[in-house]
Amino acid sequence: MQSQLDLLLLGTGTSSSIPSVACLTDQTKGCWCCRSTLDKTDAxxxxNARRNTSAVLRVKPSQPDAQEKVILIDCGKTFFSAAVEHWPKAGLREIDAVILTHAHAKSIPIYCTQETFNEVSKTGGGDIPALTWHIFPPDESFELCGVRVTPLAVHHGKFFTTPPSPYPCLAFLFNAQILYLSDVSYIPETVWAQLDVELALARRPVVRQQNGTNTTNGDVAKKEKPRLQALVIDCLRIEPFTSHFGIGQAVQAARRLHAEKSYLIGFGHRTSHAAWRHFCELMSTSPPTRTSHPVAASEPIPSAPNMWELYNGHPDPTKEDRDVFAQRALQAVEAWETGADASEKGGEGDVWIRPARDGMTIRTGPSGVDDDEYH
Incomplete structure (x- = not known):
């Protein structure tokens, strides 16, 4: 029996958050996306105001006299401002538990006396209550506030050692209903194997073997496995980045995961929510809209003078052409389909995908999945 789980997205932007102060203070070169946030009356x-990725999982009680449980996912630099804006609207007051996806690569050197350190390490200091640490293995499920939490160890870039090694980050699968994949550059096959045990994944594309036989990269999903209701997945921009998915990777993963609804998060600046939505609506048609341009078996990166095509779709950074952007994004998806190796190809069939926004709530449970942005 599925539980009623609501996911309130506190942040859907990058670690630097949006808007960029550099854009806000430059009237001639500041990007349209960032500067659109200046008018507080413009819904x-x-x-386009996006804080660091973070979310609140609200576990709705199954009994009338029980209380809701609240799990905070990540607590970064912009958590306070997110709580000030969204918690009163959502009727939130307390946190029952915090889970972290990863430690950010950049650290801030802190200097203090031993006495201060002893106190802060125990309580957080000041009026912050005592921190009770619970260490869990990154490859074992555990129960938290009545929810089965399955951590999944994905890659979030790499350490620049010799040789380079993956920088680990956790995705979380909640009750086989919601998959939260906020920071990812690669999903290892070991993780796909874990997901295949938990979920009804999509049929994989047919691969022609050297002996002439056809096989699929994964079997048809077994009926007894649940279908994922909501996927929340990283997508920084059109082209891939060292530590984040590009749109081609995000769409292929969404197809393979076969969720009822997929939501993109982790956006950088220069591309607005409306531009991403325009692309996603084209991508989610049945069959998906295709570009009219031939696509090479590699990511279609334009020459340096035309890089604006991948961001705001217009040579003037203070303007935006959503059609140009959407065409480039569609090209990127098609190129990834063509050029990706077998392990990264998605499943067959259509995909429902949309950009998330700060303050949006995704609701899952026995009646299905919906949200307060697209319904």
């Missing part, structure tokens, strides 16, 4: 513009 669409406010969707």
């Amino acid at each position: 669409e513009g406010q969707k």
Whole structure:
């Protein structure tokens, strides 16, 4: 029996958050996306204000006299401002538990006396209550506030050692209903194997073997496995980045995961919520909209003078052409389909995918999945 789980997204931007101060203070070169946030009365513009990725999982009680449980996922630099804006609207007051996806690579050197350190390490200091640490293995499920939490060890870039090694980050699968994949550059096959045990994944594309036989990269999903209701997945921009998915990777993963609804998070600046939505609506048609341009078996990166095509779709950074951006994004998806190796190809079939926004709630449970942005 599925539980009623609601996911409130506190942040859907990068670690630097959006808007960029550099854009806000430059009237001639500041990007349209960032500067659209200046008008607080513009509801669409406010969707371009994106804090660090973070979310609240609300576990709804199954009994009338029980209380809701609240799990905070990550607590970064912008958590306080997110709580000030969204918690009163959502009726939130307390946190029952915090789970962390990863430690950010950049650290801040802190200097203090031994006495201060002893106190802060125990309580957080000041009015912050005592921190009770619970260490869990990154490859074992555990129960938290009545929810089965399955950590999944993905890659979030790499350490620049010799040789380079993956920088680990955790995704979390909640009750086989919601998969939260906020920071990812690669999903190892070991993780796909874990997911295949938990979920009904999509049929993989047919691969022609050297002996002439056809096989699929994965079997048809077994009926007894649940279908994932909601996927929340990293997508920094059109092209891939060292530590984040590009749109081609995100769409292929969404197809393979076969969720009822997939939501993109982790956006950088220069591309607005409306531009991402325009692309996603084209991508989610049945069959998906295709570009009219031939696509090479590699990521279609334009020459340096035309890089604007991948961001705001217009040579003037203070303007935006959503059609140009959407065409480039569609090209990137097609190129990834063509050029990706077998381990990264998605499943067959259509995909429902949309950009998330700060303050949006995704609701899952016995009645299905919906949200307060797209319904």
